[in-house]
Amino acid sequence: MKARGQWAGDLAMGVRFAFGGGREGWVRALLTAVGVGLGVALLLLTTAIPSALSERDRRGGSRDDFTYSGEVLPKSDETLVIARTDTVFGSKDVRGRLMEPEGARAPMxxxxxxxxxxxxxxxxxxxDRLLKSDSGKLLRERLPYEVTGTITQAGLIGPGELAYYAGASGLADRLSGGTVERIxxxxxxxGNAEDPLDPVLILLVLIVFIVLLLPVAVFIAAAVRFGGERRDRRLAALRLVGADGRMARRIAGGEALAGALLGLVFGTGFFLVGRQLAALMEVRDISVFPSDLNPSPALAVLVAVAVPAAAVLVTLFALRGVVIEPLGVVRxxxxxxxxxxxxxxxxxxGLALLYPMVGQGNSNGDFNQWMVIGGTVLLLVGVTALLPWIVEAVVARLNTGSVSWQLAVRRLQLSSGSAARMVNGIAVAVAGAIAxxxxxxGVEGDYTKPTGDxxxxxxxEVSVHGDVSLAEVGRQLAQTKGVRDASALSLGTAGERAKEPDKSVEVAVGSCAELREVARLASCRDGDVFKILGGEYDDDTKKLAEPGGTVYFDPAYAGTASHTVAWKxxxxxKTAAHREDPTGYERSGLLFTQGALPQGAKAGLSQRVYLSLDLTEPDxxxxxxNSAARLDPLSDVYxxxxxxRSLQFQSIRTGLFVGATCVLMLIGASLLVSQLEQLRERKKLLSSLVAFGTRRRTLSLSVLWQTAIPIALGLLLASAVGLTLGAVLLKMVDTSVRVDWASVLAMTGIGAAVVLAVTLLSLPPLLRLMRPDGLRTE
Known part of the structure; x- marks a missing residue:
C-alpha cells in the first residue's frame, strides 16, 4: 500500500511540474498533447467507424424496395408501385425511384x-445542390421534375448521396419484377442478403486494421517522449535536492502522464471537430453523417485508459538505461x-506465428485471427526495433563531407534514437502499405472477372421499353452528341404455346447490318428470317423453327401481361451462325429483318441499342x-x-483508401509537431552557431540531412519488411509471389513526399530560430 501511495505521489508531482514549470513546461506539455491528441482523435475515429458503417447499412436496409421474388402482389389500398431509375452522372451514382401509390395506406x-x-x-x-449548380446542367435535363421537398437523413446512407423520389402514373402497366415492382x-x-466474407477477405480486413492502427500507436509512443533533453536536466535538479533515481523516473512518468491526459482532451476536441467536418468530406463516394460517428463506449474507455498508461510505461522504458545523477544525466x-x-x-x-498458415488459402477454413494479428504486429513492430540500430550503425561510419553534412551526421551520432523515433511511424506505415x-x-484476380465486353x-448498351419504335430509338440515339454509331435491335421471346410454354427461343429484329452484330449471315435482305444454329440451344431452335410450325411471340407467364401474336x-x-454481340453474349433462336416481322408483334418487344462513343467528348x-431518359424514363443504360470486381473486395479496398488518407494526414501532422519540438530544443545551439558566423544555408541543409538520412534508412528497412510480410501473406492465401515494383516505389515515394513536405513547412520556424538573440535568457 505504501509503494502504491509513493507511485501516486510521484506521478502527481510530475503532473504538477508539467503544468507549473513555467513556459518551458507548458510548451512541452502542449506539444506532447497535440501529438497524442492527433493519435487519440484517429483512434476514436477508428472505433467510431463500425458504428457509422452499421448505421449506413441500417438506413440502406430500411429503404429496400425490391424483393426480387418474381411474384406480383395484388393491388390493394396498402400497395405502392415503384420503379428503379438509377443513373450515373459523370462518375457519381444517382439513386432514383418513380412512385405511384395505389391507396391511402401505401408505404412511405x-x-x-x-x-x-x-x-x-x-x-x-x-x-439539390448539384441540380442548382452550373455543373448539374446535364443532369437537370435528365430529371425533368419540379423539386418540392428534401429527403431527410433517415432515407439517406450519407450526406453526399445523390438520390431522388419522383411521382409517376401508369407504372402498373409495366410490372416486371425487375425494374418495376408492387410492394x-x-x-x-x-432476396438480396449479402454473402458472408470468405477467409481471404477476412484476412484482408484484419491486415487493413493492423496496418492503419499500428502507425497511430507508434506516433503516440513517440509523442510522449517530446522534450527529452530538457526533461533530463530537470531530473538532474531533482536528484540534487534529494530524490533518488526511481523517484526521478516516476516523476518523469508523471510529466508524460500530464501530457497524455491533456492529449486525451485535445484528441476529444479534434475528434468532435473532425466529426462535424465529416459531413463535408467525401472519399471515393463514401460520406457519413456526424451523428453516425459514435465511438463504441467500451473502446473509447479502452483508449482513455491505455493512452495514459502507455505514456507512463514508455517513459519508464526510455529511462531504463539512463543514469540520472545530481550533476547531470549520463545520456x-x-x-x-x-x-x-x-x-x-x-x-x-512474427514469421514463426504466420508460417503455420502458409498454403491455407480459401479452402482450409478461416485463418487464426490471433496468430495473424500477433504475427503481423511483431513483424511491423520489428521495424521500430531495428531502425535505431541501423541508423546508429550507418551514421557511425559517415564522416567526411560538407560542413552541413558533418553537422547533421554529428547530431545523428549523438542522438540517433530521437531521429529514429521520428521516422518509426512513417516506416511502419510504408511497410504495412507495401505488404x-x-x-x-495478388488476390485481385480472384475477385476480378472479365466481362467479355x-x-x-x-x-x-441502352435498353428501352414501352411503345417507342425501334427506328425512333436508333435515330435519336445516333443523333446524340458524342455518339459515333448506334446499332439498334428489338428483342423478345417466342414459344410453342401462347401461355406457359415449355420451350421458348430468343427473337431479335433489326436491319441486315444490325443483325450482323449478333450473328453471322451469309446473305441478307429485308424480308428474310434466320434461325441460329450451332450452339447449346439448337434442339429448341430446330423444333420451334420447323417450316410449317407455329410459334407465339411474347407468350404469357403467370402474373404477367403479354401481347401474344401467332406466326407460322x-x-x-435461312440459317445463321453464332457471333458474340458487343457484350460477349452468343445469341440463339430467331432473327427477323424489319419486313419479315408479323403485324402486332412489335408491342411485346424491347429495344436494345449498342452505342459507340466519341471518346474525345468528355460528356x-x-x-x-439523357437521350435514353427522354425516350423512356425507365430505360436501362449500362x-x-x-x-x-467483387463488391466486397471493392468495399474493403475503398475502406483502406479512406483509412490511409486519415493516417497520412496524421503522419504529416505528427511529423511536423515532432520536427518543431526538435528545433525548439536546439534553439540555443542554432543561435550559437549563427552568432559564430555559420551561414543559415548551411544550417538549413544540415536540418534537411538530419531528416533525409534516417528517412532513407527507414524507407529501405520498410521496403524489406513490407516485401517479406507481403510474400508471407501471399503464401498464406496460396497465391504465387509477385512484386509490383511500381507500387512499392509509389508507397516509398508517398512516404518520402510526406517527410519532404514536413521539412519544407518547418523551414520558416527554423529561420526564425536562427537568430543571435535566441541566446538571451530571462
Missing amino acids: PPGVEKFPAKGEMVVSPAL DYFGPST TAKPPRRRLWWRLLLPLG LQMLFS DLNRAQM VPSGI AADYAR TLTAST
Missing part, C-alpha cells in the same frame, strides 16, 4: 414526408552500442443517358467494361 419511403405528385420529386440535399412495405428482404556522453540480437527476435517471432498492396494485387465495338414458320427460313456518356 424513409426520409420522405409525402408522396410527390406526377412531375414532382423530392431530392437529397446533395442532389407493401419498405425494408430488408431475404550526454556517447551511449553504449545498441544490441541487435533481441531486435531480430521480433520479426522472427497490403502486394496482397491486394468488346470495347472496340461499343462502349454503352415459312419454308424459306458523351451523359448525353447518351457502361461496358472489360472486367467486374
Whole structure:
C-alpha cells in the first residue's frame, strides 16, 4: 500500500511540474498533447467507424424496395408501385425511384414526408445542390421534375448521396419484377442478403486494421517522449535536492502522464471537430453523417485508459538505461552500442506465428485471427526495433563531407534514437502499405472477372421499353452528341404455346447490318428470317423453327401481361451462325429483318441499342443517358467494361483508401509537431552557431540531412519488411509471389513526399530560430 501511495505521489508531482514549470513546461506539455491528441482523435475515429458503417447499412436496409421474388402482389389500398431509375452522372451514382401509390395506406419511403405528385420529386440535399449548380446542367435535363421537398437523413446512407423520389402514373402497366415492382412495405428482404466474407477477405480486413492502427500507436509512443533533453536536466535538479533515481523516473512518468491526459482532451476536441467536418468530406463516394460517428463506449474507455498508461510505461522504458545523477544525466556522453540480437527476435517471432498458415488459402477454413494479428504486429513492430540500430550503425561510419553534412551526421551520432523515433511511424506505415498492396494485387484476380465486353465495338448498351419504335430509338440515339454509331435491335421471346410454354427461343429484329452484330449471315435482305444454329440451344431452335410450325411471340407467364401474336414458320427460313454481340453474349433462336416481322408483334418487344462513343467528348456518356431518359424514363443504360470486381473486395479496398488518407494526414501532422519540438530544443545551439558566423544555408541543409538520412534508412528497412510480410501473406492465401515494383516505389515515394513536405513547412520556424538573440535568457 505504501509503494502504491509513493507511485501516486510521484506521478502527481510530475503532473504538477508539467503544468507549473513555467513556459518551458507548458510548451512541452502542449506539444506532447497535440501529438497524442492527433493519435487519440484517429483512434476514436477508428472505433467510431463500425458504428457509422452499421448505421449506413441500417438506413440502406430500411429503404429496400425490391424483393426480387418474381411474384406480383395484388393491388390493394396498402400497395405502392415503384420503379428503379438509377443513373450515373459523370462518375457519381444517382439513386432514383418513380412512385405511384395505389391507396391511402401505401408505404412511405424513409426520409420522405409525402408522396410527390406526377412531375414532382423530392431530392437529397446533395442532389439539390448539384441540380442548382452550373455543373448539374446535364443532369437537370435528365430529371425533368419540379423539386418540392428534401429527403431527410433517415432515407439517406450519407450526406453526399445523390438520390431522388419522383411521382409517376401508369407504372402498373409495366410490372416486371425487375425494374418495376408492387410492394407493401419498405425494408430488408431475404432476396438480396449479402454473402458472408470468405477467409481471404477476412484476412484482408484484419491486415487493413493492423496496418492503419499500428502507425497511430507508434506516433503516440513517440509523442510522449517530446522534450527529452530538457526533461533530463530537470531530473538532474531533482536528484540534487534529494530524490533518488526511481523517484526521478516516476516523476518523469508523471510529466508524460500530464501530457497524455491533456492529449486525451485535445484528441476529444479534434475528434468532435473532425466529426462535424465529416459531413463535408467525401472519399471515393463514401460520406457519413456526424451523428453516425459514435465511438463504441467500451473502446473509447479502452483508449482513455491505455493512452495514459502507455505514456507512463514508455517513459519508464526510455529511462531504463539512463543514469540520472545530481550533476547531470549520463545520456550526454556517447551511449553504449545498441544490441541487435533481441531486435531480430521480433520479426522472427512474427514469421514463426504466420508460417503455420502458409498454403491455407480459401479452402482450409478461416485463418487464426490471433496468430495473424500477433504475427503481423511483431513483424511491423520489428521495424521500430531495428531502425535505431541501423541508423546508429550507418551514421557511425559517415564522416567526411560538407560542413552541413558533418553537422547533421554529428547530431545523428549523438542522438540517433530521437531521429529514429521520428521516422518509426512513417516506416511502419510504408511497410504495412507495401505488404497490403502486394496482397491486394495478388488476390485481385480472384475477385476480378472479365466481362467479355468488346470495347472496340461499343462502349454503352441502352435498353428501352414501352411503345417507342425501334427506328425512333436508333435515330435519336445516333443523333446524340458524342455518339459515333448506334446499332439498334428489338428483342423478345417466342414459344410453342401462347401461355406457359415449355420451350421458348430468343427473337431479335433489326436491319441486315444490325443483325450482323449478333450473328453471322451469309446473305441478307429485308424480308428474310434466320434461325441460329450451332450452339447449346439448337434442339429448341430446330423444333420451334420447323417450316410449317407455329410459334407465339411474347407468350404469357403467370402474373404477367403479354401481347401474344401467332406466326407460322415459312419454308424459306435461312440459317445463321453464332457471333458474340458487343457484350460477349452468343445469341440463339430467331432473327427477323424489319419486313419479315408479323403485324402486332412489335408491342411485346424491347429495344436494345449498342452505342459507340466519341471518346474525345468528355460528356458523351451523359448525353447518351439523357437521350435514353427522354425516350423512356425507365430505360436501362449500362457502361461496358472489360472486367467486374467483387463488391466486397471493392468495399474493403475503398475502406483502406479512406483509412490511409486519415493516417497520412496524421503522419504529416505528427511529423511536423515532432520536427518543431526538435528545433525548439536546439534553439540555443542554432543561435550559437549563427552568432559564430555559420551561414543559415548551411544550417538549413544540415536540418534537411538530419531528416533525409534516417528517412532513407527507414524507407529501405520498410521496403524489406513490407516485401517479406507481403510474400508471407501471399503464401498464406496460396497465391504465387509477385512484386509490383511500381507500387512499392509509389508507397516509398508517398512516404518520402510526406517527410519532404514536413521539412519544407518547418523551414520558416527554423529561420526564425536562427537568430543571435535566441541566446538571451530571462
